[in-house]
Amino acid sequence: MANVPSLIFVTGGVRSGKSSFAERKALELAAETGGNLIYFATGVPSDVEMEERISKHQQDRAAGKYQWKTVEQSSDIGLRAVEFTKRDTILLDCVTTLLNNELFATETSWDNSFLESVKERIFNGITKIKEQSKTIIVVSNEVVYEPIHEKELVFTYGRLLGHIHRQLVKDADEAYLVEAGIPIMMKGMKA
Structure with missing residues (x-):
C-alpha cells in the first residue's frame, strides 16, 4: 500500500463538482486502507435550498455501495475528534459553511482578535481530527471569483477564507482545484 495522505484539500467554485470528487477520493482511500467512511457535515438547514442540498448529499451517500457514517457539527469541530480512529477516512464538507457558522454564531464585532480566534478554532x-484519523479530506469553496471589494464584511470574509485556504494547502499532502467537474492537482504526487 502506498503512503496514504493524511490531509487532502479540495476547492472549487459553487457547483463545480468538488464534493462529488471528494466523495470519490474518500471511497478510494477507504477501499485501499479498509477503514471507515465518515462524512463530517458542517451545514445547517437554514433555508429550503440548503435543506434540499443536504438531502441530496444524504441520498447520494445512501445510494452508494459503501456505508457512510455521518457526523454533524456546525462549529467548534475539534470537539468531535475523540470519536475518530486511525482507520477512519473523514470527509469534512465544507470550510466555507464552517467559517460562516463560526463568524455568525455570536453578535461579537469582527475585530482582529475575534477573527484570529475563529481562524485558530478552525485550524485546531x-x-x-487529522491527528485522530487515517485521512481527512477538507472541502471548501473558492469565493475569489466573486467581487468582494465593495462590501467590508464580504472583503473581510474573503480575506479570512484566503488565509485559511493558504494554511490548509501548506499543510496538505494533496490539494485539488475542481473546475467543471475536472479535478486539477495543485499539490501532491501523481500516481
Missing part, C-alpha cells in the same frame, strides 16, 4: 479542529 481540523488538526485534531
